[in-house]
Amino acid sequence: EADIYQTPRYLVIGTGKKITLECSQTMGHDKMYWYQQDPGMELHLIHYSYGVNSTEKGDLSSESTVSRIRTEHFPLTLESARPSHTSQYLCASSDVRAGPTGELFFGEGSRLTVL
Amino acid sequence: ILNVEQSPQSLHVQEGDSTNFTCSFPSSNFYALHWYRWETAKSPEALFVMTLNGDEKKKGRISATLNTKEGYSYLYIKGSQPEDSATYLCAFHEDDKIIFGKGTRLHILP
Numbered sequence: 277e278a279d280i281y282q283t284p285r286y287l288v289i290g291t292g293k294k295i296t297l298e299c300s301q302t303m304g305h306d307k308m309y310w311y312q313q314d315p316g317m318e319l320h321l322i323h324y325s326y327g328v329n330s331t332e333k334g335d336l337s338s339e340s341t342v343s344r345i346r347t348e349h350f351p352l353t354l355e356s357a358r359p360s361h362t363s364q365y366l367c368a369s370s371d372v373r374a375g376p377t378g379e380l381f382f383g384e385g386s387r388l389t390v391l
Numbered sequence: 392i393l394n395v396e397q398s399p400q401s402l403h404v405q406e407g408d409s410t411n412f413t414c415s416f417p418s419s420n421f422y423a424l425h426w427y428r429w430e431t432a433k434s435p436e437a438l439f440v441m442t443l444n445g446d447e448k449k450k451g452r453i454s455a456t457l458n459t460k461e462g463y464s465y466l467y468i469k470g471s472q473p474e475d476s477a478t479y480l481c482a483f484h485e486d487d488k489i490i491f492g493k494g495t496r497l498h499i500l501p
Contacts, residue, residue: 280434311491316493317493318395318490318491318492318493318494319480319491320491321488321489335490366435375422376442377423377440378440379425379437379440380425380427380435380437380482381437382427382434382435383434384433384434385434
């Protein structure tokens with residue numbers, strides 16, 4: 277059973293607010309990811325990290341930022357939310373030692389609605 | 392831009408029937424192909440990780456095959472059950488990139 281947790285699961289906020297989506301894992305995985313998914317579309321990678329103090333931008337440009345101060349924690353922040361940020365955000369982790377054969381372990385997602 | 396195509400996008404299958412669907416991916420720079428099952432209100436969970444051409448993997452009633460030369464993988468479900476209703480995602484690993492398809496949404500009809 278995967279031990280990766282996201283909060284909040286659902287969030288409805290007004291335009292201009294700052295929000296942080298939390299993601300924590302207890303598996304000791306070095307690699308962590310944030311994916312964004314709009315209805316009917318693919319999961320798009322927006323950020324990833326190889327470990328503490330490592331953050332990289334993914335394939336889909338995003339106005340969000342991430343930090344990795346601790347191995348187990350990979351929060352995503354939007355400084356000023358807009359309706360275009362309405363989406364589902366999925367956090368995942370994997371064991372970097374497994375390379376491409378290492379499966380991703382996903383959280384249950386954070387569904388963000390910006391009014 | 393790498394494309395991972397899954398078909399069909401949506402599928403309705405009678406309970407007890409068998410079914411299959413496809414994932415197509417670039418045939419160059421292949422490292423691995425993953426299949427995930429994503430049930431509503433839950434997190435995606437890995438079904439299979441496939442790396443070798445000709446690989447065939449099985450987990451209960453679900454199996455998958457891999458053809459890296461022509462760039463496709465099939466997922467088969469034998470004797471569909473209501474608990475098989477989910478979105479099935481494939482993910483292509485090319486070196487450090489992981490590219491997901493849009494998924495096949497499977498509905499099992501009672």
